[in-house]
Amino acid sequence: MVLSAYRLMWMMVMFDLPTVTKPDRKAAAKFRNFLLDEGFEMSQFSVYLRFCAGTSQVEARIGRIRANLPKRGKVQILTFTDRQYQTMVCLEARTKQEPAARYEQFKLF
Amino acid sequence: MASAAGIVIEVAEDGRHLSLDRGFMVVSVRGTEIGRVPLDDIAVLIGTAHGLTYSNNLLLALLERECAVVLCGRNFSPAAILWPVDGHHAQAQRMRAQAEITDAFRNRLWQAIARAKVRNQGAVLEALGQPAGAFAELARRLRSGDPENIEAQAARRYWPLLFGPDFRRDSDEPGINGLLNYGYAVLRGGTARAVAAAGLHPTLGLKHSNRSNPMCLVDDLMEPFRPLVDILVHRLAAAGQREVDRDTKRVLAGILVQDLRTEAGVTPLGTCLFRLASSLAHLLLGERQVLDLPLSPLPLDLVSPHTRKEGAHGAQRVSPDVDDGDV
Numbered sequence: 001m002v003l004s005a006y007r008l009m010w011m012m013v014m015f016d017l018p019t020v021t022k023p024d025r026k027a028a029a030k031f032r033n034f035l036l037d038e039g040f041e042m043s044q045f046s047v048y049l050r051f052c053a054g055t056s057q058v059e060a061r062i063g064r065i066r067a068n069l070p071k072r073g074k075v076q077i078l079t080f081t082d083r084q085y086q087t088m089v090c091l092e093a094r095t096k097q098e099p100a101a102r103y104e105q106f107k108l109f
Numbered sequence: 110m111a112s113a114a115g116i117v118i119e120v121a122e123d124g125r126h127l128s129l130d131r132g133f134m135v136v137s138v139r140g141t142e143i144g145r146v147p148l149d150d151i152a153v154l155i156g157t158a159h160g161l162t163y164s165n166n167l168l169l170a171l172l173e174r175e176c177a178v179v180l181c182g183r184n185f186s187p188a189a190i191l192w193p194v195d196g197h198h199a200q201a202q203r204m205r206a207q208a209e210i211t212d213a214f215r216n217r218l219w220q221a222i223a224r225a226k227v228r229n230q231g232a233v234l235e236a237l238g239q240p241a242g243a244f245a246e247l248a249r250r251l252r253s254g255d256p257e258n259i260e261a262q263a264a265r266r267y268w269p270l271l272f273g274p275d276f277r278r279d280s281d282e283p284g285i286n287g288l289l290n291y292g293y294a295v296l297r298g299g300t301a302r303a304v305a306a307a308g309l310h311p312t313l314g315l316k317h318s319n320r321s322n323p324m325c326l327v328d329d330l331m332e333p334f335r336p337l338v339d340i341l342v343h344r345l346a347a348a349g350q351r352e353v354d355r356d357t358k359r360v361l362a363g364i365l366v367q368d369l370r371t372e373a374g375v376t377p378l379g380t381c382l383f384r385l386a387s388s389l390a391h392l393l394l395g396e397r398q399v400l401d402l403p404l405s406p407l408p409l410d411l412v413s414p415h416t417r418k419e420g421a422h423g424a425q426r427v428s429p430d431v432d433d434g435d436v
Contacts, residue, residue: 038145050147053115084272106362107118108355109125109136109144 115152197308216254292338
């Protein structure tokens with residue numbers, strides 16, 4: 001049993017959107033809400049993270065982001081594997097933290 | 110966007126409240142959030158706790174995504190599955206075809222499904238080093254509609270060979286039976302989802318026709334996959350794990366991402382269920398000739414995959430069996 005065909009990936013969406021005028025702020029909020037609806041979680045302000053079950057999902061999500069882009073501003077998307085995600089160094093208030101979300105196939109609450 | 114092999118979520122502790130926030134299901138205790146999961150990633154939501162509350166918006170959002178919501182009663186046997194009324198754009202046409210199916214056609218479909226089940230039972234026994242030759246023979250002898258009830262004959266041989274002569278399959282018993290119930294509940298959730306996505310009616314079954322069972326078709330289509338739950342349970346029992354607890358649930362919930370060989374290459378079991386249900390819908394409309402069933406697993410496919418420990422990085426992966434080879 002090998003899950004290689006749908007390798008585990010993470011997507012990081014980083015954006016700089018203008019917020020000077022009211023329509024710009026509205027467009028920025030709309031884009032942010034779109035990312036939340038798509039299941040992206042805020043990692044930092046203007047940096048959102050999401051797990052994907054494979055490259056085809058990554059491509060589909062990039063297509064949807066492209067279709068929902070605000071008129072102005074800059075968006076960058078970075079994808080990396082789950083293993084690379086696990087090696088992320090997180091520093092917060094001078095202490096080292098574990099990466100927040102870990103992907104599990106079964107969740108018990 | 111929902112993928113066939115998503116996350117299985119179980120809410121087993123009292124006092125949890127499930128609600129919707131943008132694209133997430135939020136789990137909270139007395140107003141404090143303890144976790145959130147993207148809705149698109151959820152395949153099956155299992156509710157086993159008594160003091161559990163849901164928001165209506167959340168249930169609607171889950172149904173929109175054809176997520177199976179399974180409410181479990183005692184011993185982890187499902188009491189109800191939430192069913193989306195509107196599952197597929199061609200649903201009305203497909204359900205009409207399903208209602209008008211002839212007996213001969215239904216019998217042939219059941220023959221294909223029951224054959225696959227008996228063959229898979231044989232594959233499971235073979236992987237465990239048990240005599241399994243009779244099962245290939247039984248599968249061959251299984252005729253349209255299974256008039257000799259070969260499926261039951263196979264079951265009579267199967268259970269003692271798998272769990273010993275003293276074992277009785279009884280869904281009210283704890284131990285191995287509880288583990289089986291839990292694995293089947295996950296499988297039933299995944300199958301229910303596939304049936305809904307294919308626009309088929311769950312009550313109009315092929316063989317199962319129990320008057321009190323609203324999920325006859327679901328129970329029909331999951332039959333060939335049951336032996337895969339059985340071998341997981343056998344492995345757990347052999348390792349001394351007979352309780353339905355956090356560890357065993359994790360293993361059993363992984364059934365939907367277990368890889369199976371198909372005509373079109375290797376895909377997770379969850380995807381095989383989607384393809385089986387959709388091939389049935391096409392068959393009913395005369396757009397296809399054969400059911401899309403996975404190939405019988407080889408003994409090697411079934412050899413103890415879940416015993417491998419977590420990756421060197423301590424990462425919990427989508428299943429413990431992910432190929433860690435390259436980054």
